[in-house]
Amino acid sequence: MVRSVAMPCLQAVFWDVDGTLADTELTGHRLAYNRAFKDCGLNWIWDESLYTDLLSIPGGRQRMQHYSERLGQSLDADLLDRLRVIKQRHYLDVVASGGVQLRPGVQDLLEELSASGVQQWIVTSSGKASVEALLRSLSTDLRDVFQGMVTADDVERHKPNPDPYLRALEFCGVSSDHALALEDSAAGLQSARSANLRCLITPSAWDHDWQLFSECAQCVVDHLGGEQAPTVHHGPTCAQGRITLEYLQLLLSLPLR
Template sequence: MKDTPKALLFDLNGTIIDDMHYHAEAWHHVLTKDLGADLTWDEVKVQMYGKNEEVLARIFGEDHFSDEEVRKLSSDKESYYQEAYKPHLKLIDGLHNFLAEAAAHPVKVAIATAAITGNVDYIVDNLGIRQYFDEFVSADDVENSKPDPETFLKAAEKLQEKPEDCVVFEDSAKGVESARNAGMRCIVITTAHPKEEFEEYENVIGFIQDYNDPLIKNFFQKDDK
């Protein structure tokens, strides 16, 4: 890859693992069955970005639930998700090799996600990949969710790298917008959204279906010359 970055920032859901369907199932269960919201599957999918409390506020309004109720609903949602997804837990194809290759090069790696810390730990520890990441930024570490740039800027700060020296891996338009707002280039993995949804984002430098893509295979080629 031309101008190999000094840091790689990975979103988690849909980017490291292909699990967005299970998050949608969990949210649909909580919102329609537990809370009785009249929402279709597609309407739920559109709303499920950012922190859990932000999802609830967008749908039901600010201050509809007490802090205790929000914590309970958030916990229930994550329990539904983890139980449903655990039998299917695996890295997106090719990612393990890419992370191992990154570890052999002078590049720093972080997870920068809107997921809560508990879900980050659940994923990286069950998959045995914690050693590949230098830093972690979760929903619990920021005040403002994507598309605000705080998540990615905090990750760059923790890695002690400039935003322009970072490349973000994302699967959603909100995540790509967050990277753009942070002044970072972005590679989109099309696990959940087609290329057409990213046409307005000039910071996108490539699209991949998984980490066996030629763009990834040649990512560190310049360093090896």
């Protein structure tokens, strides 16, 4: 007698923030960095092209340190801390003004997962203050869908290291076989994969490492839904016209890559 193998039940979804949950980078964080540089007397201006290049460095403090070293300059720890604080304040202002929006299809999926009792956690290389600012800009119903978050303030090693996702798995009490990560970047995918998590990728405009995405992710789509159905670049056909709980559940049955 042949027994069928039960499909793992999806119990937790981990959301990256910048570029996955919302379009925060070019119209949010970039503007805040430039305002902070001006406030601190630095003649740095991160235009869209330069900032897109710098996004390969996860984490704001690391990004500023990397850029200063590229210029042959030295920023001491006190100045980096001051820049980070001022940048966070400007980011709060940008978000409060409505300058940051959720990506297409995100709200529908958040609401469906919440209604179905699936845990949702934020796992990001951004600081807690930035994440909380974004959540405050959402409707009350959406603010309450998350059970918690793991931010840059909670781990010493950020993405692409697995530590953020390992901490999220510890917090939510779910095994990696019953959880899924939603990411937009190569660094995020590497972090999730190193934590033995299956991953859906919605690439940002500045990160199209298609070879890595196709080799390691269970699915690659241009967005989660909305007015137009998502284009599936890699993975199962999206018959529902948007990414749903049923579709995410299907991804759990696919082998780790």
